[in-house]
Amino acid sequence: MSRNVFDVLKERGFIAQTTNEDKIREILGSQQVTFYIGFDPTADSLHVGHLLQLIVMSHMQKAGHRPIAVLGGGTAMVGDPSGRTDMRQMLTKEQIDYNASRFKVQMEKLIDFSDGKAIMVNNGDWLLGLNYVEFLREIGVHFSVNRMLAAECFKSRLERGLSFIEFNYMLMQSYDFLRLYQDYNCILELGGDDQWSNILAGIDLIRRVKGEEAYGMTFCLLTTSEGKKMGKTQKGAVWLDPEKTSPYDFYQYWRNVNDADVIRFLKLLTFLPMEEIERLAQYRDEKINEAKEILAYEVTKIVHGEEEARKAQQAARALFADGGDLSSAPTTEISGDDLKDGIGILDLLMKAGLIPSKGEGRRLISQGGIYINGERVDDQNRIITSDDFKEGQLFIRKGKKMYHRVVISN
Template identity: 60%
Template sequence: MTVYDELVARGLIAQVTDEDEIKELVNNGKAVFYIGFDPTADSLHVGHFMALCLMKRLQMAGNKPIALIGGGTAMIGDPSGRTDMRQMMTKETINHNVECFKKQMSRFIDFSDGKAMLVNNADWLLDLNYVELLREVGACFSVNNMLRAECYKQRMEKGLSFLEFNYMIMQSYDFYELYQKYGCNMQFGGNDQWSNMLGGTELIRRKLGPDADAYAMTITLLLNSEGKKMGKTQSGAVWLDPNKTSPFDFYQYWRNVADADVMKCIRMLTFLPLEEIDAMDSWEGSKLNEAKEILAFELTKLVHGEEEAQKAQEAARALFSNGGDSANMPTCEVSEEDLRDGAVDILALLVKSGLAGTRSEARRNVTQGGVTLDGEKVTDFKASYTLDDFSGEGKVLKRGKKKFIKIVTK
């Protein structure tokens, strides 16, 4: 099976500009491709996961990835998939986020010996002269065509700022710049980026002539069976930074995916052989739980390493299967500072541990019978405990079937 055929078999490809040419480049290790990541936070998240895995797959096949961090485009903000304008960030915040992205990407991409590149579009976008840009690039874009783009259409009702309207031009200019500087012949991105990517291929052809070969391919968005983007929880995004989403919580996110989504996620995100995955397609019932464990372990290993994946799996089994090592459970420390009149109540414990967002939410959890402490249901929302109650190995506080944490003392 060729590299391109495997991408198709895994369900990763959404749209391509010229399939035959893209096959030729990808299958023969001739693709110099880029994917852009705007540093809108100080960590990558599950929404970036598909792109990072694709970069890794193609690099393993001999192709050269360019990871473009949008230090310049982040000054504008991508309107794609948005119903409102993104919050403006300072240069200092953007630069901090750029450094965080660089560190995380190295877990997926080998940047040694010229095998890959990492560039920041701030290096060329921030020095552009506005009038020169209008003359050189603006004349290549039709406003009528831009307004038909999906990324703009969904914003027209609530209002699209002129700032955001420029985003397509900036992204297209990135491709033009990378094509000239580094011989970048392909751009990959999420399916919601199609219009912006076509803008880049068209700009290259109009500026450099019809023989300038530049191609685009979009990656299937990671959606669940309900058509919603995966990677979100009630408490927010699932981050790749262990300080924002612990390896255990990352593991649990994938362990708890819906039955209808598990095989799709294994196929699209893991590096398990397709033959092995095909054999799992017929799994049902308890075997699906085994498939979820495989998915969670493989993805946690990719992001956090095998040791952390093993710890997360052991911790989950300790709670849900009455086996494994409870020492690896996530913990929450309580101290004298948390006490009121020598004790801490159950609502404070739920909020401090992150199992509930507010005391009122915690109270609902208790009164609805969804809270246990060391296996015993807590029915009184006024229940309180001393530090001695959590001495030694601590006690496991659980909310619902799948949310838990061990309460320990300092």
């Protein structure tokens, strides 16, 4: 008999809070459970923070349960105040609908929506046509303002100011759960730990309106061992869309995580068996880089497919050694004309997008942070010429881990 998926999620470190751990474990082990996670389409791509939730949905689906992915076409019109210090930017309905269509494409890589095995719905279908007075009379009557203000998602915003439109978000998300309970017999809501207050409110609404029990479970947010939120780089968010974050940059992001985070991310973001992860956990010092390579390859394979993961891995390895396929490495082209009289190192770094300003370039060079073809650059006025290129290409290293290829265009 296969293991209870609750035990799998717990062992791999997903679970933060549950409304009734024993009961949730019991129903997940004894029946097919319909559950849901909501995704507000506030951007045109999912990011690595969402990846954790998609992996959970995949674990649950593989164990025989039925996921509902709720695209927040209605809730995104209002904006979730959870975890925010300011109000979200207001989007148009057209922007939200386009973003939702992009989410769908990315979700299908992890969730099987064929033959009703999973359901995708848009809460705009029932939220946008609501009659406000009727909604207040039927749903709003069940909410205590005193209790709402005590909720974590609102409490942190009271000093800075909480708009009335955001105050409605909890009612709308709770109504989602009620609708899904009625229409699909959905009895379990999952989400990041910042959604705990909203999930509890939905469970309470189902109890008051239907007199029935529903359940909630939250997951640890994706953070580093130092407690910093994952998914941000100097260039911005790490997106699942290959047009916004290339498979190579995505691979490198995971290849460069801190040693202390590798094993936890292998548990949360890959489907490798725990025995394999426990074996990798024994790795120390230089050998930990092997575990990082496996992490980067596995996560890239899940998001972008095996072929792109292989290409990204080969490109990354090629930057550390002679030979290999470098076609997927981050590359800047410069013309032969640029090299006629040579190009200053600072201009080349700017052109490659490796520095935001020449001042930053001077600082990096003075600190020994720039290498050309493996040799440290000491002269801020160094001129790069065609002689520095081997077989039409040159490699820049910034710091310990950032590599960039420069090629001469024909």
